Amino acid sequence: MPSDSADALSIPTARSAPAGGSSLSLLASELKTLFRRRRTVAMLVALAAIPVLIAVAVRLSSTVPPGRGPAFLDRITQNGLFVAVTAMLVSVPLFLPLTIGVVAGDTIAGEASLGTLRYLLVAPAGRVRLLLVKYAGALAFCLAAPVTVALAGAAIGASLFPIGPVTLLSGDVVQPPEAALRLLLIAAYLAVSLAGLSAIGLFLSTLTVVPVGAMAATVVVSVASQIAGELPQLEWLHPWLFTHYWFGFADVLRQPVLWDSFASNALLQAAYIAVFGALAYGRFVTKDVLS
Template identity: 70%
Template sequence: MSQGEATGLGAPAETPARAEPAAETAHLRPFALLGSELGTLFRRRRTIAMLVALAAVPVLIAIVVRITHAGSGGRGPAFLGSITDNGLFVGFTALVVCIPLFLPLTLGVVAGDTIAGEAGLGTLRYLLVAPAGRIRLLVVKYAGVVAFSLAATVVIVLAGIGIGALLFPIGPVTLLSGDTVDAGGFFVRTALMAGYVTISLLGLGAIGLFISTLTTVPVGAMAATVVLAGVSQILDQLPQLDWLHPWLFTHYWLGFGDLLRDPIVWDSYGQNAVLQLGYIVVFGCLAYGRFATKDILS
């Protein structure tokens, strides 16, 4: 008989010491998985290239307006004249340009790659063995989509503000309602616009996540997600489908212009948030229903 057994301090004394780190590891595992997902996502050359391309949009707009004086003297859209008067409008203009095409395109690439990309690489099975759990993996993958949506919007806004300050005067801003606010007040409204656009993309992200569970070919999931964004915008322009418009996830995408009024009109913000939440719930449940019953072979 060993000394530990004789004193009764052998195995029982070691069990709590081993259980405590295990419990701590189990508690931290979701955050470790999320950190790994975000690190992998934002280290990819594809992700960096897409963010750089989005940042180039406001830079290109500002340079073109600076060279051609678009918006002045009746040349070009009227809101381009606002850029000439105040460089802070570059970020707003870039969001208007990016949200119909460039943001859905880049988000479709990220969302379509969430599950299908892992399956195509043969790493999905190992993620589930980790153990990650299917629900946890879906939540972490969608969190990556949300993080990219926020990062893409912030990159556009910051690039717009930076190039606008470099090429045009900065000062009090005349809002769409005709009222004037100082630069600080406009920065607050710009932050609200960035939040609005990020929220607007969450429904599309949920749709892309669901489509990604249906295939092992990430390119197919990416293309389907982007095409659905285009189809929804086309349907939103058909007056014969007025009854359908409030249910389309793209219907309120350009409603952030209401944030440039005094007082701010919050109707679009609330309606857009509720609509996107509905898409998240519906397509999140569909993604889980598909993924939970799917045979993972790769």
């Protein structure tokens, strides 16, 4: 997906001043540019629309048959907070990876396609520092995306359905404030889950000057990993797939919270970050930047 023309015009001006300053200035400039883009705003709005669609559909329907549709769907009418849980569950396989693929795939390739990459390096931002800042921006979006779904889900759920004590998967009951905290923990879990995919997208972005190619490749890798995770013939490979623990956030809905899957997921994503971060570094520091 190419960058907006308005973004293309604004980037050189927005980046030129802080690029030669501290890493924090460069990071602040990157985050400001990222979250002011119409494309980024549009993706966050689209993610927020997912829980709204779910809530409205449930509200307008007479009944939700137990066991039909996504998990927790039949609990929404009893407690509106389950809108957020259901929406995050629905978003994991495609919608969240799609938006992450767009952001991560655009990190380096987007600058190259706009002709601003060499200006950032001349500044002197330094290749390593620029790579780290770009990845930090992608990580910020990894957090913003699931948090957007969670907040939109909680808001629309509270508007259309009653809010009360939440019965967890373990059978225990928690009050709404604690349930809201667990929603944020689920969002944090998903942010960690998407960190490995962002590192893959960052590496792919260093391979091309066409951001659409890096974006599409990142999404395809995500889909391929999920498909491989469903094949029993590849069971030996499952623990090594970066998507293996994506649905492990159900452990946050138990009392007490089971942190094993959280730790295993973080360790797996850290391995992907290390491997693909090193590949991105090796490619980027030796790359001839012509645009």
